[in-house]
Amino acid sequence: xxxxxxxxxxxxxxxxxxxxxxxxxxxxVELAIFRTSDGAVYAVRNHSPHPKGxxxxxxxxxxxxxxxxLHDWKIDLRTGEVQAPDRGQAEVYPVTVEGGVVKVTLPAAxxxxx
Amino acid sequence: MAAEREKLVLIGNGMAGVGTIEQILKLGGAYDITVFGSExxxxxxxxxLSYVLEGSKTIEDIILNDLGWYEDNHITLHTGxxxxxxxxxxxxxxxxxxxxxxxxxxxxxxxxxxxxxPVPGSTKDGVxxxxxxxxxxxMLAAAKQYRTAAVIGGGLLGLEAAxxxxxxxxxxxxxxxxxxxxxxxxxRTASSMLQAExxxxxxxxxxxxxxxxxxxxERVTGLRFSDGSELPAEFVVMAVGIKPNVQLAKDxxxxxxxxxxxxxxxxTSMADVYSVGECTEHRGTCYGLVAPLFEQxxxxxxxxxxxxxxxxxxxxxxxxxxxxGVDVFSAxxxxxxPEHTVISAKDEWKRTYKKILLKDNVIVGAVLFGDVTESAxxxxxxxxxxxxxxxxxxxxxxxxxxxxxxxxxxxSVEAMADEEIVCGCNGVTKKAIVDAxxxxxxxTVDEIKACTGxxxxxxxxxxxxxxxxQFVLGDSFxxxxxxxxxxxxxxxxxxxxxxxxxxxxRTTKEVMHxxxxxxxxxxxxxxxxxxxxxxxxxxxxxEDEKESRFVNERMSANIQKDxxxxxxxxxxxxxxxxxxxxxxxxxxxxxxxxxxKVTGGQRLDLIGxxxxxxxxxxxxxxxxxxxxxxxxxxxxxxxxxSQFCRFGTxxxxxxxxxxxxxxxxxxxxxxxxxxxxxxxxNCAESCTKDIGIVGNDGGWEVFIGGNGGIxxxxxxxxxxxxxxxxxxxxxxxxxxxxxETGNYLERTSEWVExxxxxxxxxxxxxxxxxxxxxxxxxxxxxxxxxxxxxxxLDDKNTRTALFEETQV
Ligand SMILES: Cc1cc2nc3c(=O)[nH]c(=O)nc-3n(C[C@H](O)[C@H](O)[C@H](O)COP(=O)(O)OP(=O)(O)OC[C@H]3O[C@@H](n4cnc5c(N)ncnc54)[C@H](O)[C@@H]3O)c2cc1C
Ligand code: SF4
Ligand code: FES
Numbered sequence: 001x002x003x004x005x006x007x008x009x010x011x012x013x014x015x016x017x018x019x020x021x022x023x024x025x026x027x028x029v030e031l032a033i034f035r036t037s038d039g040a041v042y043a044v045r046n047h048s049p050h051p052k053g054x055x056x057x058x059x060x061x062x063x064x065x066x067x068x069x070l071h072d073w074k075i076d077l078r079t080g081e082v083q084a085p086d087r088g089q090a091e092v093y094p095v096t097v098e099g100g101v102v103k104v105t106l107p108a109a110x111x112x113x114x
Numbered sequence: 115m116a117a118e119r120e121k122l123v124l125i126g127n128g129m130a131g132v133g134t135i136e137q138i139l140k141l142g143g144a145y146d147i148t149v150f151g152s153e154x155x156x157x158x159x160x161x162x163l164s165y166v167l168e169g170s171k172t173i174e175d176i177i178l179n180d181l182g183w184y185e186d187n188h189i190t191l192h193t194g195x196x197x198x199x200x201x202x203x204x205x206x207x208x209x210x211x212x213x214x215x216x217x218x219x220x221x222x223x224x225x226x227x228x229x230x231x232p233v234p235g236s237t238k239d240g241v242x243x244x245x246x247x248x249x250x251x252x253m254l255a256a257a258k259q260y261r262t263a264a265v266i267g268g269g270l271l272g273l274e275a276a277x278x279x280x281x282x283x284x285x286x287x288x289x290x291x292x293x294x295x296x297x298x299x300x301x302r303t304a305s306s307m308l309q310a311e312x313x314x315x316x317x318x319x320x321x322x323x324x325x326x327x328x329x330x331x332e333r334v335t336g337l338r339f340s341d342g343s344e345l346p347a348e349f350v351v352m353a354v355g356i357k358p359n360v361q362l363a364k365d366x367x368x369x370x371x372x373x374x375x376x377x378x379x380x381x382t383s384m385a386d387v388y389s390v391g392e393c394t395e396h397r398g399t400c401y402g403l404v405a406p407l408f409e410q411x412x413x414x415x416x417x418x419x420x421x422x423x424x425x426x427x428x429x430x431x432x433x434x435x436x437x438x439g440v441d442v443f444s445a446x447x448x449x450x451x452p453e454h455t456v457i458s459a460k461d462e463w464k465r466t467y468k469k470i471l472l473k474d475n476v477i478v479g480a481v482l483f484g485d486v487t488e489s490a491x492x493x494x495x496x497x498x499x500x501x502x503x504x505x506x507x508x509x510x511x512x513x514x515x516x517x518x519x520x521x522x523x524x525x526s527v528e529a530m531a532d533e534e535i536v537c538g539c540n541g542v543t544k545k546a547i548v549d550a551x552x553x554x555x556x557x558t559v560d561e562i563k564a565c566t567g568x569x570x571x572x573x574x575x576x577x578x579x580x581x582x583x584q585f586v587l588g589d590s591f592x593x594x595x596x597x598x599x600x601x602x603x604x605x606x607x608x609x610x611x612x613x614x615x616x617x618x619x620r621t622t623k624e625v626m627h628x629x630x631x632x633x634x635x636x637x638x639x640x641x642x643x644x645x646x647x648x649x650x651x652x653x654x655x656x657e658d659e660k661e662s663r664f665v666n667e668r669m670s671a672n673i674q675k676d677x678x679x680x681x682x683x684x685x686x687x688x689x690x691x692x693x694x695x696x697x698x699x700x701x702x703x704x705x706x707x708x709x710x711k712v713t714g715g716q717r718l719d720l721i722g723x724x725x726x727x728x729x730x731x732x733x734x735x736x737x738x739x740x741x742x743x744x745x746x747x748x749x750x751x752x753x754x755x756s757q758f759c760r761f762g763t764x765x766x767x768x769x770x771x772x773x774x775x776x777x778x779x780x781x782x783x784x785x786x787x788x789x790x791x792x793x794x795x796n797c798a799e800s801c802t803k804d805i806g807i808v809g810n811d812g813g814w815e816v817f818i819g820g821n822g823g824i825x826x827x828x829x830x831x832x833x834x835x836x837x838x839x840x841x842x843x844x845x846x847x848x849x850x851x852x853x854e855t856g857n858y859l860e861r862t863s864e865w866v867e868x869x870x871x872x873x874x875x876x877x878x879x880x881x882x883x884x885x886x887x888x889x890x891x892x893x894x895x896x897x898x899x900x901x902x903x904x905x906x907l908d909d910k911n912t913r914t915a916l917f918e919e920t921q922v
Binding site (some may be wrong): 019054058060063065070087089 | 174177180182183563564565566567570633634635636637638641642660661662663664665668669673675676677725912915916919920921922
């Protein structure tokens with residue numbers, strides 16, 4: 001199981017502006033990458049859990065929260081959980097930063113999600 | 115795996131049934147749950163269909179529990195499946211598509227059907243009820259195709275349907291059997307006030323008319339009444355009442371009267387089968403509103419989860435009409451009989467009416483029109499059969515002298531049972547609200563809304579939620595309940611602006627830090643607002659914060675629902691050239707633009723540009739950005755004017771283009787639109803613009819505060835000026851004053867009403883120095899603005915970060 005996960009190198013930390021999302025296609029998956037004001041990097045599938053969908057990359061970032069640009073849902077970047085009163089779950093993926101290089105790990109099943 | 119759980123089957127995927135399931139889940143009831151629903155949708159808020167029809171909500175907005183919710187809670191859902199029988203012998207639920215699902219416990223919550231008048235012609239095309247999404251869709255479709263509609267029934271549903279159809283542009287007549295609207299909730303006085311108000315809003319009425327036939331061949335063409343008269347109608351909505359949907363219960367051998375007969379624990383005559391909602395009859399009453407259904411559901415949920423609960427004893431119902439600008443409320447008894455003592459107050463000037471009925475000095479009913487602030491309080495008094503006292507009289511009739519009211523209001527919520535439902539739409543109890551306040555330290559209605567969902571739908575419960583908040587917080591309420599610009603801060607716009615200036619704060623971060631924001635980096639509401647205030651206060655030094663901008667402004671293009679963008683090149687005054695048109699056409703072809711559309715403001719929308727193409731499109735167009743996305747000057751609409759029009763006395767095209775060039779790009783509290791006309795024929799429609807200008811023989815007339823959007827408003831005449839220079843100076847001063855005093859996102863239509871037209875006139879016209887200073891300040895700010903696309907094209911890093919997508 002573990003072994004079939006795939007790691008993607010998506011760039012260097014400085015490629016990602018603070019609090020401004022960016023779209024990266026890793027394999028078949030469209031990711032929205034965010035760097036919070038404390039410098040941490042988060043990866044979310046670039047697809048809103050709102051029933052009408054839409055992208056996430058252009059949302060406003062505040063602390064560890066992302067405000068969905070089309071529907072204003074508040075999403076926790078760490079867990080993907082949509083905050084009350086709305087309900088839902090955005091798909092988040094683990095990110096590692098080593099020596100300034102940012103990597104995202106996608107589970108095997110996800111690579112053909114989109 | 116855990117031990118086998120009992121199987122619970124819910125029949126009817128509506129508000130009452132799913133409300134019960136939600137309560138069972140909350141109480142930790144251990145069941146394997148299966149839900150059947152005839153409609154193809156997940157559970158939605160039926161109440162809000164009125165808003166869908168009116169256009170302020172979409173179907174997606176009113177979904178209560180999406181498919182994910184059923185999955186998350188391990189509920190098996192069968193939509194589009196109708197249950198046909200309950201087989202008591204074998205304990206099976208049988209459906210129209212051949213399923214046979216075993217149950218240990220079953221709940222019937224099949225709701226009602228629209229009652230369709232049994233008159234000839236009622237099955238013709240173009241005749242619908244108002245009950246579900248399909249009906250709502252039929253009405254939306256009809257409004258696109260037809261002009262005239264009749265709504266039969268002047269009750270809550272009929273009136274909401276009628277207003278919705280009027281909003282959709284139809285010519286609507288409400289046909290009512292009696293002389294009084296909503297006669298089951300309102301007395302004659304309130305009902306005639308309601309009719310007058312709705313007439314003002316464009317609804318027509320045919321009162322005292324009994325429909326005996328619907329005319330037409332395949333499709334309906336009109337109504338014939340018992341008095342022989344006729345009313346043409348291409349579309350008919352029947353909203354004469356509802357019929358409890360008892361077919362399934364009947365076919366299964368369950369005792370049915372008007373509704374499915376249940377006891378105080380919602381138990382039907384069949385063992386292990388319960389029923390809640392509009393399909394039931396409890397102590398002889400069938401209810402048609404959600405609050406009682408949630409109360410029933412709560413009792414049943416407890417019963418099924420094994421917790422002790424007193425039985426359901428029936429509900430006092432209260433009604434509120436969901437039509438904007440029409441506030442009516444009624445609770446309990448409202449028709450006077452000799453037994454009643456009546457307290458009433460009618461104010462024809464303010465168009466308000468209040469009536470309270472007493473029986474043996476006990477408050478048994480109330481009707482309010484126009485001002486419904488006391489509705490929550492009265493509902494409670496009626497419900498608790500409270501005795502009238504001097505204090506209560508003063509409180510509810512608003513005659514008490516200064517102060518004291520607050521404490522007393524607290525009393526009525528204090529007496530309220532924990533399990534009583536405060537928000538009927540969302541099934542939120544008093545206890546849930548009290549817990550939200552005490553456990554999370556909430557102090558505002560907004561926070562309670564975010565946590566519990568209370569006040570989220572019709573808003574009718576807001577006064578009670580406020581009272582509970584006040585009651586729980588006690589003395590700390592006054593100070594903490596002050597509403598800030600969002601839930602991050604208790605400070606108002608004016609206070610924030612004052613603090614920024616006084617303390618010399620320079621960035622949103624600093625503002626939020628120094629002013630003690632609850633969420634350190636703010637939210638999607640306050641960040642853009644504070645960024646705007648900073649830019650307005652420090653036009654030359656404030657570094658605009660892209661990360662605090664709403665997507666459209668950050669990208670300088672309009673995002674569409676599929677994530678593509680719309681690009682709108684500037685065309686000053688709505689005038690373009692063949693060369694520019696050719697370029698626009700070439701670029702549109704090259705980048706495969708989906709649609710080219712003329713906008714309401716006389717510009718061209720290039721819709722459906724892929725995100726990564728947006729910078730290239732701008733580069734190749736090589737035209738200034740048209741700011742169709744911005745909170746700033748959108749367009750200056752112009753007519754033909756003196757250059758070509760035979761009536762024109764002023765050069766509207768020239769003036770419009772000049773004004774657009776002058777004010778473009780500058781941030782404002784909200785979007786801003788202007789129009790310039792060459793003569794009083796007003797072909798460019800000045801009356802719905804933030805600033806509308808009309809040329810006349812000796813100069814110009816200026817109008818302000820018009821709006822054609824969600825809250826239409828006709829502009830107010832502001833002043834007349836003789837020369838072009840004066841015109842520009844007045845425009846500058848008005849715009850700058852709006853920039854300096856407007857709340858973020860506040861349109862001038864709201865701003866003019868809040869500040870008062872006369873006040874703005876005094877500031878701008880009353881004093882020449884003032885006007886010149888305002889104009890000078892805007893000129894200074896204007897000198898700082900840059901074309902975002904020039905900037906973006908020169909700044910490769912930002913461009914890459916914002917628009918480019920990388921494949922790894
Ligand atoms: C336009 C509109 C506006 C309203 N406004 C208000 C308001 O402002 N305030 C208020 O309090 N109330 C309002 N109401 C009334 C309120 O919506 C109802 O009281 C409430 O929805 C009833 O809930 P229920 O669960 O009993 O029935 P429903 O919500 O109707 O649910 C019943 C469900 O069962 C399904 N069903 C029926 N038979 C079967 C079967 N045999 N097998 C499977 N599924 C079946 C139906 O398809 C339906 O989806 C309004 C209603 C309408 C239509
Ligand atoms: S407003 Fe007057 S000048 Fe302008 S187009 Fe109409 S008629 Fe001609
Ligand atoms: S009662 Fe309708 S929102 Fe609370």
